[in-house]
Amino acid sequence: xxxxxxxxxxxxxxxxxxxxxxxxxxxxxxxxxxxxxxxxxxxxxxxxxxxxxxxxxxxxxxxxxxxxxxxxxxxxxxxxxxxxxxxxxxxxxxxxxxxxxxxxxxxxxxxxxxxxxxxxxxxxxxxxxxxxxxxxxxxxxxxxxxxxxxxxxxxxxxxxxxxxxxxxxxxxxxxxxxxxxxxxxxxxxxxxxxxxxxxxxxxxxxxxxxxxxxxxxxxxxxxxxxxxxxxxxxxxxxxxxxxxxxxxxxxxxxxxxxxxxxxxxxxxxxxxxxxxxxxxxxxxxxxxxxxxxxxxxxxxxxxxxxxxxxxxxxxxxxxxxxxxxxxxxxxxxxxxxxx
Amino acid sequence: xxxxxxxxxxxxxxxxxxxxxxxxxxxxxxxxxxxxxxxxxxxxxxxxxxxxxxxxxxxxxxxxxxxxxxxxxxxxxxxxxxxxxxxxxxxxxxxxxxxxxxxxxxxxxxxxxxxxxxxxxxxxxxxxxxxxxxxxxxxxxxxxxxxxxxxxxxxxxxxxxxxxxxxxxxxxxxxxxxxxxxxxxxxxxxxxxxxxxxxxxxxxxxxxxxxxxxxxxxxxxxxxxxxxxxxxxxxxxxxxxxxxxxxxxxxxxxxxxxxxxxxxxxxxxxxxxxxxxxxxxxxxxxxxxxxxxxxxxxxxxxxxxxxxxxxxxxxxxxxxxxxxxxxxxxxxxxxxxxxxxxxxxxxxxxxxxxxxxxxxxxxxxxxxxxxxxxxxxxxxxxxxxxxxxxxxxxxxxxxxxxxxxxxxxxxxxxxxxxxxxxxxxxxxxxxxxxxxxxxxxxxxxxxxxxxxxxxxxxxxxxxxxxxxxxxxxxxxxxxxxxxxxxxxxxxxxxxxxxxxxxxxxxxxxxxxxxxxxxxxxxxxxxxxxxxxxxxxxxxxxxxxxxxxxx
Numbered sequence: 051x052x053x054x055x056x057x058x059x060x061x062x063x064x065x066x067x068x069x070x071x072x073x074x075x076x077x078x079x080x081x082x083x084x085x086x087x088x089x090x091x092x093x094x095x096x097x098x099x100x101x102x103x104x105x106x107x108x109x110x111x112x113x114x115x116x117x118x119x120x121x122x123x124x125x126x127x128x129x130x131x132x133x134x135x136x137x138x139x140x141x142x143x144x145x146x147x148x149x150x151x152x153x154x155x156x157x158x159x160x161x162x163x164x165x166x167x168x169x170x171x172x173x174x175x176x177x178x179x180x181x182x183x184x185x186x187x188x189x190x191x192x193x194x195x196x197x198x199x200x201x202x203x204x205x206x207x208x209x210x211x212x213x214x215x216x217x218x219x220x221x222x223x224x225x226x227x228x229x230x231x232x233x234x235x236x237x238x239x240x241x242x243x244x245x246x247x248x249x250x251x252x253x254x255x256x257x258x259x260x261x262x263x264x265x266x267x268x269x270x271x272x273x274x275x276x277x278x279x280x281x282x283x284x285x286x287x288x289x290x291x292x293x294x295x296x297x298x299x300x301x302x303x304x305x306x307x308x309x310x311x312x313x314x315x316x317x318x319x320x321x322x323x324x325x326x327x328x329x330x331x332x333x334x335x336x337x338x339x340x341x342x343x344x345x346x347x348x349x350x351x352x353x354x355x356x357x358x359x360x361x362x363x364x365x366x367x368x369x370x371x372x373x374x375x376x377x378x379x380x381x382x383x384x385x386x387x388x389x
Numbered sequence: 390x391x392x393x394x395x396x397x398x399x400x401x402x403x404x405x406x407x408x409x410x411x412x413x414x415x416x417x418x419x420x421x422x423x424x425x426x427x428x429x430x431x432x433x434x435x436x437x438x439x440x441x442x443x444x445x446x447x448x449x450x451x452x453x454x455x456x457x458x459x460x461x462x463x464x465x466x467x468x469x470x471x472x473x474x475x476x477x478x479x480x481x482x483x484x485x486x487x488x489x490x491x492x493x494x495x496x497x498x499x500x501x502x503x504x505x506x507x508x509x510x511x512x513x514x515x516x517x518x519x520x521x522x523x524x525x526x527x528x529x530x531x532x533x534x535x536x537x538x539x540x541x542x543x544x545x546x547x548x549x550x551x552x553x554x555x556x557x558x559x560x561x562x563x564x565x566x567x568x569x570x571x572x573x574x575x576x577x578x579x580x581x582x583x584x585x586x587x588x589x590x591x592x593x594x595x596x597x598x599x600x601x602x603x604x605x606x607x608x609x610x611x612x613x614x615x616x617x618x619x620x621x622x623x624x625x626x627x628x629x630x631x632x633x634x635x636x637x638x639x640x641x642x643x644x645x646x647x648x649x650x651x652x653x654x655x656x657x658x659x660x661x662x663x664x665x666x667x668x669x670x671x672x673x674x675x676x677x678x679x680x681x682x683x684x685x686x687x688x689x690x691x692x693x694x695x696x697x698x699x700x701x702x703x704x705x706x707x708x709x710x711x712x713x714x715x716x717x718x719x720x721x722x723x724x725x726x727x728x729x730x731x732x733x734x735x736x737x738x739x740x741x742x743x744x745x746x747x748x749x750x751x752x753x754x755x756x757x758x759x760x761x762x763x764x765x766x767x768x769x770x771x772x773x774x775x776x777x778x779x780x781x782x783x784x785x786x787x788x789x790x791x792x793x794x795x796x797x798x799x800x801x802x803x804x805x806x807x808x809x810x811x812x813x814x815x816x817x818x819x820x821x822x823x824x825x826x827x828x829x830x831x832x833x834x835x836x837x838x839x840x841x842x843x844x845x846x847x848x849x850x851x852x853x854x855x856x857x858x859x860x861x862x863x864x865x866x867x868x869x870x871x872x873x874x875x876x877x878x879x880x881x882x883x884x885x886x887x888x889x890x891x892x893x894x895x896x897x898x899x900x901x902x903x904x905x906x907x908x909x910x911x912x913x914x915x916x917x918x919x920x921x922x923x924x925x926x927x928x929x930x931x932x933x934x935x936x937x938x939x
Contacts, residue, residue, distance in 0.1 A: 101563050121566035122575070134564040138582045147578075148568030199569060 051110075052077045052235050053098065053203055058107035060093055060259075067093045069259035070107065075203070075237055080229055082250030083239040086282060090259040091239035092131070095205045098237065099128045112202060122151070127201030131208040133192040135180045141167070141191050142176030148199035166194040169228070186217050193225075197234070204229075206238035210245055222248045243283055247271065255279050273386050277317045280388060286361040287325065291318035293387055301357040302334055306382035317388040322349065324384025325362035327370065333377035336360065338370045352378060402846070406758035407771060410751045410817075417810050418778060421789025422638070428792060429635025437632070444636040450620075454640070457616040460531060461600040464538035468595050469588070471539055471690060472546035478687045479547055480554035482680070483672040490691065491547075496922045497695055498544040499868070501875030502604025503892040504914040504921075507899060508698040509537045509609055511705045511911065518701050533609045538602065540694060542595040549591035550584060557583055559671050586655045593652040597645065597780050603878045604892070608899065617641045618878065622784045626882075638785045645780030653773050699918060706911035714908035730913060733894040737874055737917075740890060743809035744816055744873035749866050751813065752820025757850070759821070760828045775821050778814040783878025787811055790883050808890070811879040816869030823865040827858050871921050891917040 053075040060068040067090045075081050083091045096102035098109055100121035108117045116124055127148075135144050145166055146159040154162070167175050170190040183191060189210070196204060209225070210218040226249050229236050240246050246253050247267040255263040255270065263275035274280035280288045291300040291307075293316045298307040300318060307318070327350075336352035339359065348369035352360040360378065370376050430437050444450055479491060497505065512518050513527035513536070520526050527533040557580060565575035603618040610619060617637055624634040675681050706714055718731040752775075759772050778786070790811055794800070835853050877892040884893050891913060898910035 099563075099567050101566065120572070121563070122569045122571050124567070125569075126567065128564070128567040130560055130564055132560075134558065134560050136561065136564070136579055147565065147570075151565075151569035151574065195568070 051075065052079075052112055053237065054108075054110040055094075055098065056108040056110065058094075058097055058109065059105050060090075060097060060102060061105050066259050068097060068104075071259070071261060073254065073261065073264075075235060077235055078233050080226070080236040080249060080251045081238070081254060082246035082252070083237070083254045083256055084241070084243060084246040084282075085239075085256035085262075086241060089256040091241075091256050092207055093259075094256070095128060095207050095237065095239055098203075098205060099126055100124045101128075125199075125201055127196040127199065127204040129192050129196040129204070129206045129209060131211055133188050135183075135188060135191060135195070137180055139180070140176065141172070141178045141180060141183070144180060144191055145176070145194045145198050147195060152199055162198055163194075166198050167191075169197070170194045171224075185213055186221070189213060189221065197232075203235050203237060206236065208240055209238055210242075211240070218245065219248075225249060255282065257282075274319065274388055276389050280317075280319050285319055285321065286359070287320040287322065288388075289318055289358060291316055291387075293318065298385075298387070302354060302360065302378070302380075303357075305380040305385060307385060307387060308382065311387035312389075319386045319388055320360070320380060321384040321386075322361045322363035324381040325352070325360055326379045326381055327362060327364060327368070328377040328379050330375040330377050333379040336376055336378055338372050338374045338376060341369055341372060352376065354378075403758045406754050410755040410758070410775070411771070413751050414774065417790075418781075418786065418814055421793040422642075422781065422785055423789075424793035425631070425785055425789040426635045426638060429631040429633075429638075440632045441636050441639070444633050450633070450637070453615050453617060453620045453637075456614060457600060460534060460538075460614070460616070461596050461602075463531075464535050464542070464599040465592050465596045467535055468539045468542045468546055469592060471694070472543045473550065473588075474683060475543065475547045475687045475690065476551035476554055478684055479551040480557075481559075481672055482675050482684055484675065484684060490688070492926050494547055494691055494695060495544045496699075496918075496925055497540050498542070499871035499875065499921050499925050500541075501877060501892040501895075501917055501921070502541075502602070503608065503877050503895045503899075504702070504875070504918050505537050505541055505698075506605045506608030507895060507910055507914045508702040509533055509540070509605075510899075511701045512698045514609075528609055529611060529613070531614060534602075534606055534614060536694070537605045537609060538595075538599045540698060541605070542598060543691075543695060545594050545598070546591045549594070550587045553587040554580075554584060555671055557671070589655040590652055593648055593655065597648045597652070600644065600648070601641065601780050601782065603783065604896075607896075618782055618784060621782050622878070625784060625788050634785070634788075638782050641780070641782050645777065649773055649776050649780065652776075702911055702918065703915050706908065706915045708908070709904075710908055714905070714912040717905060717909050718912055730889075730894050730898070730909060733889045733891045733913065734916060734920075736884075736888050737891040738920075740805075740808045740812060740880075741870050741873040743806070744812035744876075745866050745870045747809060747813035748816030748820050748869040748873070749862070752817040752865065752869070753824060753862065755817070756821050756824035756828055759825055760831075772821075772825075776818050779818045783811075783815065783876070784882065786814060787879030787882030790879070805888070807883050808880055809873070811883060812873035812876045813869070814879075815876055816872050819868040819872055820865040823868060824858060824861050827861040828854060831857055867924055867927065871924050874917070874921060874924075891920075 051074045053073070055071055055073040057070045057072060058068050059066060059070050069090075071090075071094065073081075073094070083094060085091045093102055097104055100109075100116070100119060104117060108115055110116065111124065111126070136147070139147070142160075142163050145163045146154075149159045149162055163176055164173075167173055170193050172187060172190050172194070175187070175191070180188070180191070189212075193209075196206075210221055213221065222245055228234075236249075238246075238249060240249075247270075250267060253263075253265065253267050253270045254261055255275070257278055263270055263279050270279070271283065274283055274285070277288050289300050289302075291298040291305075293307050293311055293313050295313070296307055296309050298305055298311075298316075298318055302320075305318075305320065334354055334357075336354045338350055339353045340351040342349045342351075344363075347363045348366060350362045350364050350369060352362055354360065362378070364370070430440055475494070479487070510517065510528060513525070513533050514520070515526060515528065517526070517528075527536070561579050561583070562575045565579045566572070570578060600616070601618050602616050603622065606614060606616045606619050607622070610616075615623070617640065621634050621637045621641070624630045624637065675684050719729050755771070755775055790807055794807065831854050874890075875892055876890075877896065880890050881893050881896065884890050889897065895910050895913050895917065898906045898913065
């Protein structure tokens with residue numbers, strides 16, 4: 051393992067911000083830590099970088115215990131949330147900074163700076179002032195600066211947080227492609243699930259300083275570990291249910307359940323695509339409370355007579371109007387029993 | 390279409406606001422200074438410019454110039470050396486008693502120079518504390534002056550540099566750390582360049598204050614050491630050589646102008662392109678032995694250098710006589726004064742209140758006029774002009790008042806208002822420097838929002854700007870009050886013998902021999918110190934880290 055975090059604990063004024071976190075990152079792996087603000091994900095990065103001392107636990111990099119090694123000798127890269135480019139240096143001076151601290155010669159520095167600016171798509175920008183860059187350009191310079199010393203592990207704190215949506219979607223693809231090409235090991239944190247799923251080989255969901263779930267994007271998406279993860283991923287249809295053999299009893303009535311699911315009192319997730327709309331006289335009777343256009347589909351908010359609200363995903367053409375009466379049936383393939 | 394009618398109206402309004410301060414400065418600053426220079430250099434209606442060369446050729450004048458310059462350089466270097474660690478500690482560490490300590494280090498800055506001189510006299514002079522303990526006297530050496538200057542200007546460095554330091558994003562250094570820079574290398578390559586303009590600005594301010602130092606050198610310099618300002622005073626009031634005084638005044642004027650121009654340039658540079666964060670989030674408790682040792686060292690320095698002289702001053706005011714010296718202040722024995730010295734307290738307070746009112750009105754109008762950053766060269770020049778009274782010889786101003794404002798239509802010789810007017814001149818720069826950064830920090834979009842909602846410019850100013858700058862206004866008033874209270878160089882000329890101010894009374898008492906006079910000087914200085922310190926502690930409760938440059 052390139053990085054092993056063992057029972058890492060950080061407390062701020064007695065309150066644990068990292069609570070005995072175990073985390074491993076393999077070489078060439080891209081791991082994305084996902085969690086709401088305050089879940090401890092930035093502290094996790096700072097602890098690995100050596101900027102935040104641990105109250106207990108170890109940081110092991112490449113098989114060696116680096117817990118007590120100061121930040122500047124850990125040899126990891128960190129890209130800050132708001133870039134933290136040095137305003138008094140130009141683009142080239144920023145990118146070359148980490149090379150200079152390692153004693154690279156001027157010609158080596160110049161060569162590598164040129165290479166990296168090429169790599170991040172800003173060829174010839176070395177002489178530009180940092181203040182004159184757009185948000186996206188600053189992003190690229192920060193990335194080039196972090197990559198320049200060829201760190202064994204590159205960490206990204208909300209790498210695309212401040213950029214507008216279309217730029218973000220384009221950059222995330224570029225980043226994944228770039229890291230794959232360079233073979234960089236990456237540990238990133240973000241609160242944006244779309245970003246995490248698009249970038250990562252593996253997603254780690256954090257809650258209150260603990261790891262709530264770890265798995266491939268597909269695993270996490272298809273089977274969230276618990277109600278918290280499911281709701282954080284944006285799923286609304288999460289309820290307590292009594293799961294039996296291929297059927298579960300929920301406030302919405304009986305719904306089909308996967309055959310291999312654990313039985314008993316469980317948390318049940320119905321993905322919006324699994325809520326099928328049928329004529330009002332069949333299935334669970336609901337009123338359409340709201341509809342939101344989502345580009346590829348319409349999210350419809352349904353209100354049954356005496357049960358929690360339901361969210362359904364409808365095709366653009368067949369979406370009902372607000373106030374319509376509809377019936378609901380459930381699709382077994384889109385139902386998951388959590389935990 | 391860049392120059393619309395509205396644009397012209399805005400400019401006209403600004404010029405209107407500027408008219409009052411400009412007139413004030415023309416009448417009460419430029420005119421008296423020009424008058425006294427003319428008096429010195431004009432004989433029978435023609436300018437005697439040859440005098441400049443003659444005066445400069447005198448070896449004792451050259452010696453004064455040389456001493457003035459090198460003691461200012463040495464004082465500045467020593468102040469930076471001692472105060473920069475303090476700036477760091479105040480910016481980055483959180484520790485119990487920080488607020489109190491911050492107030493304590495600022496007290497010396499608003500103390501009257503006369504009190505500082507007296508306090509150091511009591512510490513390092515003949516019969517002073519060090520003399521009694523180890524037979525050590527520094528009052529015949531330049532060290533007394535240098536240490537007094539550090540005492541005075543410690544707060545300038547801590548406030549100017551520390552204020553910015555606290556707002557620098559610590560993650561800039563962290564970014565350097567993860568790129569492989571050691572703690573010191575990160576500081577040197579990232580923090581120091583960001584701080585450099587603030588350090589330069591503080592150094593220039595300290596240089597300015599020490600270059601024009603009067604009260605401190607007057608008391609501690611003895612016959613050996615004399616700055617330009619002291620020499621101007623001597624030439625004017627003891628030797629009555631007005632032409633030499635005029636030439637020296639002009640030399641000081643040029644030097645001060647150059648320093649202020651440099652200062653304005655560094656301040657403008659400081660405003661560019663730094664990432665600033667809220668100062669309250671960057672400080673944390675010291676970690677590890679090294680950081681605690683640094684904190685301890687700074688606290689010890691403040692104790693020895695800043696508190697000890699004041700403590701000795703207080704001790705001397707009681708020494709051997711209990712409250713005797715204080716009681717003596719209430720008796721008019723016809724010796725030094727025509728009135729009991731204690732009346733100086735009332736005089737000083739009245740003058741200072743009047744001076745504060747004048748300074749706040751003049752400085753406030755000027756600040757509002759200067760609020761807009763993009764307001765061109767003329768306005769920037771005006772900004773620099775407002776700083777001039779900080780450095781131009783107060784002695785010259787005071788004497789200029791006497792000879793220029795003594796005939797109709799401006800015959801103020803007999804009027805009490807003369808003293809507050811002179812004191813307000815020194816207060817205005819402090820008002821402007823406190824108000825302007827706050828006014829400029831008010832987001833333009835707030836005013837625009839008010840305008841869109843139908844508020845006239847005046848109404849927008851009243852309802853948006855004023856509530857936000859109210860605190861700054863109070864702080865500015867407090868500074869002006871303390872500065873007026875301590876003003877010495879000009880007041881010593883124009884205060885009437887029967888209405889002395891506190892600093893003038895102290896200086897007169899010190900000039901007399903005998904234990905009783907000395908003890909009374911200490912007692913009066915203690916009173917003055919307490920008044921200033923109380924004014925400041927009230928201010929400290931109002932202050933936020935973002936207000937002002939002092």
